[in-house]
Amino acid sequence: MRVGVLISGTGSNLQALIDDSGIDVACVVSSRKGAAGIERARAAAIDALVSSDEDETARFLDDHEVGLVVLAGYMRVLSPAFVHRYSGRILNLHPSLLPAFPGTHAVRDAVDHGVRVTGVTVHLIDDDHVAVDSGPIVLQEALEVSYDERPEDVAERLHEIEHRLLPRAVHLFCAGRLEVSGRRVRVKDETLA
Numbered sequence: 001m002r003v004g005v006l007i008s009g010t011g012s013n014l015q016a017l018i019d020d021s022g023i024d025v026a027c028v029v030s031s032r033k034g035a036a037g038i039e040r041a042r043a044a045a046i047d048a049l050v051s052s053d054e055d056e057t058a059r060f061l062d063d064h065e066v067g068l069v070v071l072a073g074y075m076r077v078l079s080p081a082f083v084h085r086y087s088g089r090i091l092n093l094h095p096s097l098l099p100a101f102p103g104t105h106a107v108r109d110a111v112d113h114g115v116r117v118t119g120v121t122v123h124l125i126d127d128d129h130v131a132v133d134s135g136p137i138v139l140q141e142a143l144e145v146s147y148d149e150r151p152e153d154v155a156e157r158l159h160e161i162e163h164r165l166l167p168r169a170v171h172l173f174c175a176g177r178l179e180v181s182g183r184r185v186r187v188k189d190e191t192l193a
């Protein structure tokens, strides 16, 4: 299955997908000009577009016959029309254990709140798209936070988890191993890698 990746920044998670030989990253869209992630796409000879226009983004994804859209540090909120177009086929990565700490400052919010455990969530964007960072949860992994850690330290350790968790979720999706029932996602043959 061909995968389209939407980014806005550094693109280290995009890199993790590119580096996974089992994942076919067909194209990359960056909502920001100058995002480092674009260079990563170019270095891997992957078609890249800079656009914050949804119609243009959708046309580019469709031209590349993408079966799955991955939001990897994409800082824009998608419209219901876009979500509908790729219904059930959009994965989002978020640096907290949702539903705790949605939004753009998840790591800082969690540390400021004094949590002892935070983590990473990969979830599907639901059709209703009722709230930011909602939608059926595919994978989560927890991380303990110590008192002395600054948000940037926690973010760095969360990134290591993200680089493992996101490719795994993409594999599961592409292999048809995710069974969604309402808010709940069953991973078929969970004991397999």
Ligand code: GRF
Pocket: 007, 009, 010, 011, 012, 013, 014, 037, 072, 073, 074, 093, 094, 095, 159, 162
């Ligand atoms: C990640 O922490 C992701 O969870 C968040 O934005 C960050 C993107 O990092 N939504 P990168 O651009 O993949 O390095």
